[in-house]
Amino acid sequence: xxxxxxxxxxxxxxxxxxxxxxxxxxxxxxxxxxxxxxxxxxxxxxxxxxxxxxxxxxxxxxxxxxxxxxxxxxxxxxxxxxxxxxxxxxxxxxxxxxxxxxxxxxxxxxxxxxx
Amino acid sequence: xxxxxxxxxxxxxxxxxxxxxxxxxxxxxxxxxxxxxxxxxxxxxxxxxxxxxxxxxxxxxxxxxxxxxxxxxxxxxxxxxxxxxxxxxxxxxxxxxxxxxxxxxxxxxxx
Numbered sequence: 001x002x003x004x005x006x007x008x009x010x011x012x013x014x015x016x017x018x019x020x021x022x023x024x025x026x027x028x029x030x031x032x033x034x035x036x037x038x039x040x041x042x043x044x045x046x047x048x049x050x051x052x053x054x055x056x057x058x059x060x061x062x063x064x065x066x067x068x069x070x071x072x073x074x075x076x077x078x079x080x081x082x083x084x085x086x087x088x089x090x091x092x093x094x095x096x097x098x099x100x101x102x103x104x105x106x107x108x109x110x111x112x113x114x115x
Numbered sequence: 116x117x118x119x120x121x122x123x124x125x126x127x128x129x130x131x132x133x134x135x136x137x138x139x140x141x142x143x144x145x146x147x148x149x150x151x152x153x154x155x156x157x158x159x160x161x162x163x164x165x166x167x168x169x170x171x172x173x174x175x176x177x178x179x180x181x182x183x184x185x186x187x188x189x190x191x192x193x194x195x196x197x198x199x200x201x202x203x204x205x206x207x208x209x210x211x212x213x214x215x216x217x218x219x220x221x222x223x224x225x226x
Contacts, residue, residue, distance in 0.1 A: 006157075032212060043203065044158075044216045093157055095214075102146050102207050104214060108157040 002028050004096050006107035013084055014115055020080045021110045023094030029074035030096035034104060035067075038091040050077050084114040119206060119217040126223045133194045135220045137187040137204035144206035147180060148214070149189045152201045161189070161202075191222075199224045 003026040013019050023033055032051050036044040048069050050056040056069035066088075068080040077096075081088050091111050095104035119139045127133045139147075144166050150158040164171045164178045164187075171178045177190040187204055204217040 034213070036216075043218050046213060046215075049213065097212055102212060103148075103160070103163070104212075106150075106158040106160075109155075111155070 002096075002098060002105040004030075004094065004105045004107040006092075006094055006110050008110060009108065010111045010113075012113045012115060015085055016083055018080055018082045019084055019112060020078055021092055021094075021112070023077045023079070023096070023107050025075045025096040025098075025105070028096075028098045028105075030077075031074075031099055032097045033071060033077040034095045034097070035069060035077075035079050036093045036095070038093060038109075040091075044093060047079075081112065084112070086114045088112065089114045119204060119215050121202075121204060121217040121220045123218070124221050124223070126225060127194050128225050129194060129196055131194055133191040133198070133222055133224075135189045135191075135202050135204075135222065137189075137217050139185050139187065139204075139206050139215070139217075141206060141208060141215065142182075142185065143209040145209050146207040147178075147187050148205040148207070149176075149178065150203045150205060152203065152219075154200075158203070194222075194224050196224045196226055198222060 005024045007022045035047045038044045047062045048056045048058045050069050050071040052071045052074050058064045071077040093109045094107045121137050148163040149161045162173045175192045179188045201219045203219050205214040
């Protein structure tokens with residue numbers, strides 16, 4: 001089946017530094033990738049939609065200069081949290097969509113802790 | 116607007132049936148999904164239903180969709196302790212491929 005990986009699974013960084021999270025589709029080409037953020041005991045909140053070779057579309061209230069998304073190939077999207085603050089600590093999950101199909105395949109998530 | 120609501124908690128005894136409910140407001144959804152999330156893990160797709168269907172059964176899982184009332188439910192038959200997790204419904208919005216997730220229901224199965 002369709003597998004999506006994320007790296008790293010956990011990361012701890014200091015305030016003010018930047019962190020990059022990778023999302024890869026392992027056995028299919030992803031037309032679109034999505035980035036979600038999940039606060040403890042809360043639902044998933046869509047942050048942005050990313051299409052290969054074009055700029056990401058950010059949801060209302062998400063700072064595009066803080067959460068940089070690059071979708072360089074059909075199998076890789078990266079989310080960079082710039083100048084991280086403790087309030088950026090969260091669980092970040094990516095998903096990928098294949099071709100014209102509706103279903104999204106989810107990665108295992110990355111837990112970011114900013115100290 | 117887009118808003119998907121679920122009850123926060125459900126507790127059942129092992130062997131009983133669990134019914135998790137979801138209400139949504141956007142009538143342009145194409146597919147509706149149920150996902151399971153275990154602690155610290157990503158999302159596992161359980162099942163889905165196309166918006167023009169009213170029922171789908173998949174082994175222990177039964178999905179009911181009442182499009183008029185914008186109500187979706189997931190019934191788990193013979194609930195096991197391994198079913199303890201958070202369950203999210205999600206609707207896929209026509210023309211966007213975006214998912215709107217519900218608030219999540221934490222299911223606790225008592226042995």
